[in-house]
Amino acid sequence: MSKGRRWVVPLGWLALLLVATFGMGQLEGVFRWIEADSRQVIYARADFVTLLGRHLLVVSVAAVLAILLGVGAAIAATRDWGRDFLPLVSQLASIGQTFPPVAVLALAVPVLGFGTLPIIVALLLYGLLPIVRNTLAGLEGIDPGVMEAARGMGMSGGQILRQVELPLAAPVILAGIRTSVTINIATAAIGATVGASNLGDPIISGIVNGNTAYVVQGALLIGLLAVSVDSLFSRLPLAGSR
Amino acid sequence: MIDLIHVTKRFGDAVAVDDISLSVARGELCVLVGTSGCGKSTTLRMINRLIEHSEGEIHIDDQQIRAFREETLRRRMGYAIQSTGLFPHWTVARNIGLVPRLLKWPKAKVQARVEELMALLGLAMEAFAGKYPHQLSGGQAQRVGVARALAADPDILLMDEPFGALDPITRQSLQDELRELQSRLHKTIVFVTHDMDEALRLADHLVVMHQGRIVQQGRPLALLREPADGFVESLLGGEDRGLKEAALLPVSQRMLPLGPRLLARERIGQHASLREALSVMLWRHAERLTVVDDDDLPVGELSLRRLVGVRSDE
Numbered sequence: 082m083s084k085g086r087r088w089v090v091p092l093g094w095l096a097l098l099l100v101a102t103f104g105m106g107q108l109e110g111v112f113r114w115i116e117a118d119s120r121q122v123i124y125a126r127a128d129f130v131t132l133l134g135r136h137l138l139v140v141s142v143a144a145v146l147a148i149l150l151g152v153g154a155a156i157a158a159t160r161d162w163g164r165d166f167l168p169l170v171s172q173l174a175s176i177g178q179t180f181p182p183v184a185v186l187a188l189a190v191p192v193l194g195f196g197t198l199p200i201i202v203a204l205l206l207y208g209l210l211p212i213v214r215n216t217l218a219g220l221e222g223i224d225p226g227v228m229e230a231a232r233g234m235g236m237s238g239g240q241i242l243r244q245v246e247l248p249l250a251a252p253v254i255l256a257g258i259r260t261s262v263t264i265n266i267a268t269a270a271i272g273a274t275v276g277a278s279n280l281g282d283p284i285i286s287g288i289v290n291g292n293t294a295y296v297v298q299g300a301l302l303i304g305l306l307a308v309s310v311d312s313l314f315s316r317l318p319l320a321g322s323r
Numbered sequence: 324m325i326d327l328i329h330v331t332k333r334f335g336d337a338v339a340v341d342d343i344s345l346s347v348a349r350g351e352l353c354v355l356v357g358t359s360g361c362g363k364s365t366t367l368r369m370i371n372r373l374i375e376h377s378e379g380e381i382h383i384d385d386q387q388i389r390a391f392r393e394e395t396l397r398r399r400m401g402y403a404i405q406s407t408g409l410f411p412h413w414t415v416a417r418n419i420g421l422v423p424r425l426l427k428w429p430k431a432k433v434q435a436r437v438e439e440l441m442a443l444l445g446l447a448m449e450a451f452a453g454k455y456p457h458q459l460s461g462g463q464a465q466r467v468g469v470a471r472a473l474a475a476d477p478d479i480l481l482m483d484e485p486f487g488a489l490d491p492i493t494r495q496s497l498q499d500e501l502r503e504l505q506s507r508l509h510k511t512i513v514f515v516t517h518d519m520d521e522a523l524r525l526a527d528h529l530v531v532m533h534q535g536r537i538v539q540q541g542r543p544l545a546l547l548r549e550p551a552d553g554f555v556e557s558l559l560g561g562e563d564r565g566l567k568e569a570a571l572l573p574v575s576q577r578m579l580p581l582g583p584r585l586l587a588r589e590r591i592g593q594h595a596s597l598r599e600a601l602s603v604m605l606w607r608h609a610e611r612l613t614v615v616d617d618d619d620l621p622v623g624e625l626s627l628r629r630l631v632g633v634r635s636d637e
């Protein structure tokens with residue numbers, strides 16, 4: 082695949098996402114056919130660009146925090162001084178994912194109030210496991226001979242981490258981040274139930290008011306966003322096998 | 324140069340290395356040999372502190388190794404292992420330049436040193452510098468591993484079965500190259516192997532280990548002639564010992580000056596081993612060989628009686 086060609090597919094999805102976001106109004110005919118009974122068939126409480134922006138913001142903030150926390154914890158648990166915490170770290174990450182995000186929201190709202198904060202916490206916890214698990218797998222999967230040579234040559238712990246472990250584990254770590262972010266783009270929609278306005282809004286509002294057209298609009302944009310981001314990740318230079 | 328004084332290593336309750344004392348002189352190639360699990364690698368790795376010894380003292384140039392920072396100590400010693408441990412995401416040139424870069428040599432000096440080492444180990448610069456480890460054959464990868472170990476010109480080289488995974492022909496040519504290299508560089512080398520032929524071929528000083536202890540050490544010929552016990556004897560090849568000894572002795576040691584007799588038809592070089600001479604005799608059904616120098620000029624003769632060590636000839 083030539084350098085330019087590799088970006089064709091993700092850019093195509095991205096273009097489709099933008100067209101759908103800005104041009105949803107043009108599809109009024111289609112949605113009127115889906116939802117013939119309703120007076121209004123295009124979700125209008127907020128424009129889709131704003132909703133998309135907020136959706137992306139929530140997912141990005143949660144992803145950055147999950148990466149810092151997840152990669153950091155996995156690195157710490159694979160150092161000599163942190164080995165004792167290895168089982169604990171992987172267990173905590175698993176619990177984070179088995180705990181349903183809706184339950185996290187329910188628990189977080191009384192403490193953090195309505196709005197964006199509880200959904201960020203829920204996404205952070207939910208997205209941690211793939212990152213932690215893959216970072217651990219990536220670091221533990223390095224050829225022991227390579228690690229032995231690195232130490233035997235006189236590299237310090239920090240040099241080994243930066244120059245050997247992270248570069249070699251990068252493809253696996255990146256795959257974990259990709260899974261985490263893609264899942265969370267879909268999961269973020271439930272944030273609409275606690276007042277974090279994002280692409281989940283049309284869906285929730287559509288369910289509440291019995292307006293299928295709204296649901297389709299929200300779902301369509303979330304789906305396109307997830308596919309675009311996933312496709313971008315798959316084209317990152319590190320994501321392929323090295 | 325390297326002194327181990329009553330060194331013991333325990334892993335939990337298990338004793339991996341049991342009260343060993345060993346001195347390796349500067350410029351000497353010391354081979355640790357023994358069956359698998361007898362503590363060779365542990366001994367080697369205690370010298371560069373990849374493993375901390377439990378008891379005793381280890382000295383480098385009369386200084387305790389614990390007086391150095393671990394990284395400083397290791398950068399002073401080359402380390403080559405069977406699996407090579409080359410960094411798969413780095414090119415050959417970058418792999419070789421690792422330790423000089425750790426020591427913060429200027430870029431140009433690192434580059435020059437990498438070129439020098441690749442030439443020394445017969446790796447053509449244009450063909451190999453930009454290659455990645457997975458593109459190399461086993462023998463080439465091991466050459467790169469040795470080049471990397473030699474990169475910062477350390478006095479000491481630690482080698483853990485570096486040729487153990489190679490086919491016999493590649494292994495032998497790398498052994499010959501190591502001897503050749505050593506005759507020029509005079510490093511102090513500790514070399515671990517379980518292959519007695521390799522040990523005999525390489526060693527100035529041979530150390531036989533068994534169950535964490537040193538059972539005998541000395542010059543290879545001395546061990547062959549007087550093994551301390553049945554274990555050393557069987558490790559040295561039992562019935563094959565005669566052939567192993569013959570492989571260590573050059574023809575020039577047993578040949579007689581040219582006599583008045585006609586030259587024998589079959590020839591052998593004066594640097595060949597007695598074992599090779601014997602093989603030629605067996606193969607050619609010849610009792611006498613003419614010994615020739617590097618220019619193929621006759622310099623002496625070798626009879627079967629002389630070869631097997633019967634003193635008076637005729």
Ligand SMILES: Nc1ncnc2c1ncn2[C@@H]1O[C@H](COP(=O)(O)OP(=O)(O)O)[C@@H](O)[C@H]1O
Pocket residue numbers: 334338339357358359360361362363364365366
């Ligand atoms: N890190 C370790 N932890 C526990 N036991 C070890 C460790 N390394 C080596 N051993 C044990 O020490 C003994 C000697 O091992 P080693 O030095 O690797 O043997 P060799 O290199 O001669 O084959 C073996 O019984 C091995 O199981």
Ligand SMILES: [Mg+2]
Pocket residue numbers: 363364365
């Ligand atoms: Mg070993």
